Amino acid sequence: NAGVTQTPKFQVLKTGQSMTLQCAQDMNHNSMYWYRQDPGMGLRLIYYSASEGTTDKGEVPNGYNVSRLNKREFSLRLESAAPSQTSVYFCASSLAMAQGGETQYFGPGTRLLVL
Amino acid sequence: QKEVEQNSGPLSVPEGAIASLNCTYSDRGSQSFFWYRQYSGKSPELIMFIYSNGDKEDGRFTAQLNKASQYVSLLIRDSQPSDSATYLCAVMKGGTSYGKLTFGQGTILTVHP
Numbered sequence: 001n002a003g004v005t006q007t008p009k010f011q012v013l014k015t016g017q018s019m020t021l022q023c024a025q026d027m028n029h030n031s032m033y034w035y036r037q038d039p040g041m042g043l044r045l046i047y048y049s050a051s052e053g054t055t056d057k058g059e060v061p062n063g064y065n066v067s068r069l070n071k072r073e074f075s076l077r078l079e080s081a082a083p084s085q086t087s088v089y090f091c092a093s094s095l096a097m098a099q100g101g102e103t104q105y106f107g108p109g110t111r112l113l114v115l
Numbered sequence: 116q117k118e119v120e121q122n123s124g125p126l127s128v129p130e131g132a133i134a135s136l137n138c139t140y141s142d143r144g145s146q147s148f149f150w151y152r153q154y155s156g157k158s159p160e161l162i163m164f165i166y167s168n169g170d171k172e173d174g175r176f177t178a179q180l181n182k183a184s185q186y187v188s189l190l191i192r193d194s195q196p197s198d199s200a201t202y203l204c205a206v207m208k209g210g211t212s213y214g215k216l217t218f219g220q221g222t223i224l225t226v227h228p
Contacts (some may be wrong), residue, residue: 033215040220042221043203044218047155047215050214058215059217091160102214103149104149104216105162106158106159106160109157109158
């Protein structure tokens with residue numbers, strides 16, 4: 001049981017290049033999320049998927065697209081990378097709690113540098 | 116006003132002391148509250164969640180929630196150097212925002228021997 005996995009761990013891009021960040025979970029969770037984390041700003045939600053086949057925008061969606069390929073996989077695509085997208089990207093999946101609410105589990109992160 | 120605000124750090128406490136981390140939120144419709152710990156270069160890991168007013172204890176950690184005052188806190192008793200990390204407060208609203216978390220900016224805690 002690997003939990004939430006992300007690839008790649010680290011990537012350097014030039015401005016204008018595109019790339020896809022991959023995320024997979026083996027916990028049979030319905031919901032998956034993409035966050036970015038910048039110094040002093042906590043985590044900000046980019047996109048999320050409440051279930052297979054659905055996606056919705058979060059707080060900072062501009063410049064990103066997502067695909068919920070199946071229940072396990074949720075990818076994040078940067079079509080034309082910009083230096084402002086230099087960040088650490090975390091994928092998460094969530095499990096509903098018996099008491100209500102959902103607990104999110106995070107992947108190890110992808111460190112992206114855009115030059 | 117930010118949706119979720121944490122007390123500015125960094126916070127430094129001696130080993131064995133109580134560390135107190137505070138968080139306020141702006142949306143009265145918020146339902147569930149989470150504390151995550153994040154070591155440098157690692158991903159956030161859940162410490163505790165709370166959804167009812169009052170205290171919730173788990174080992175050396177106590178979460179306190181006061182919905183009337185819109186704050187949630189985390190107390191760490193008998194602090195250890197291994198507790199040194201960034202602590203993130205997260206809030207989940209209800210309704211159409213169900214499941215989505217809004218995070219505070221984090222408070223860096225250092226426990227010195």
